[in-house]
Amino acid sequence: MARKNLLAGLSETETDDQVSSTSTAAYPIRGASKSMIRSVNELAKQADAYLEGEHVVELDPNVIDGSFVSDRMGDDKEQYQELLEAIRERGQDTPILVRPHPGIDGRYMIVFGHRRVRVAGELGRKVRAVVKEIDDKTHVIAQGQENSARANLSFIEKAMFAKRLEDLGYDRDVISSALASNAAAVSKMVSVVTRIPASVIGKIGSAASVGRERWVELSLLVGRKSDMVTEIQ
Template structure:
């Protein structure tokens, strides 16, 4: 069956709302997608997920000027792998573009198109000064992100954090978690972990770590746990600007350097906290309790229990003789007598 017939059924379930959503501004589109996912559209998500990777089957491929194309309304990559991109560019230069990209008529700019997937192929065509082979589909936002997400999942070259950030962007755009699960082919548990990592790890740290190739979910979970308090967040911000971090040659070594440094800072903080723990004293009859708290420039002593107050007053009244004893003991210790 031609792909346009399959999509016609899905588009029909959306009806006039989809047409309005495709021509409205960003806020109206987000409102539409929330409504669509919560009513009839949710019934079509499974079908969309199953067919999205065959969306180009049987459709006419046309040549478009790369200058007429805009990127997807939600990015799915963090930068480009220079080596992989160079290989793709050389392959297209030598043999041409074998796989067309998917675009949709731009929802708010007549005469232009929005890329659903195939951003790198479009970039190569632009740099080579040639037209890009493309299939044009009139898709609503939900169809767009599911096709984009499914194509990325099938390629299996997006990293965990790229998928997590992609999911977070989709959620902020107003799409439901059901749509996110269909687009990324994940369950509730994995989606929750993705969103948690993307939300907890500071943006400046995410930017510094980039796509983090070779770093999987468990290690990102470990990093997330290391930046759960404000002090750790501040430390992480400092570390990613440090020369030692910047000088690392791969994504994986940068990530490992950051984790090791944060763990070291965490251990140092625990040791300092233990050293500054209050010292306590109490006689055998427990009639007095004394707690000494070390502060940066002073020592504070607190007296408790039945005789604590009177003992504190006695100490205050005998400071001269007590200090004399202290000075004598300190002098003997220094001279070794």
């Protein structure tokens, strides 16, 4: 029997990182199969490794551009306001990670810390940052690990990020490392966003309380409907 209100009334998030331990690359990168992340705390340590022992500088937010691949579907306004007030009162506790912009001299590209840059801009302050020369592959892994550890990305945000990385030509090992998810979980993420039209996902939004299983169910329903339309045609 079909479920009614498939995406409604859900209070828990059934994310992949709650379902199983996942594989990710250590820093420096050694490949997803060579390092296992046992907890969010360990993943946070992986992300912190990109900042450890590095000189922190202050940069003008106006010379910093966003990452070449996005991982969010929009900011939570309440959480963003809390961050803004915290930085206004206490200052920026944790530096962001940027790299020299690969295509524009004198500018930087954010690896992680987009919201802190935005806050600094709104407050008219410099942003504390670590500047590191890294390649695109290291960039997406560092970005994904940081956000998987701290940003509470929803399942669909992770799935969209996985699909964007795949479209950019990254293999499943890199995507698994970036999302701290095993190959099976990444495959499921990509299949969900492949079946469900981007316009539908955009209207639903990040759906923070909706976990993997509800999105999988919806994708299967969409897939069956598409098959029926194809048969009729």
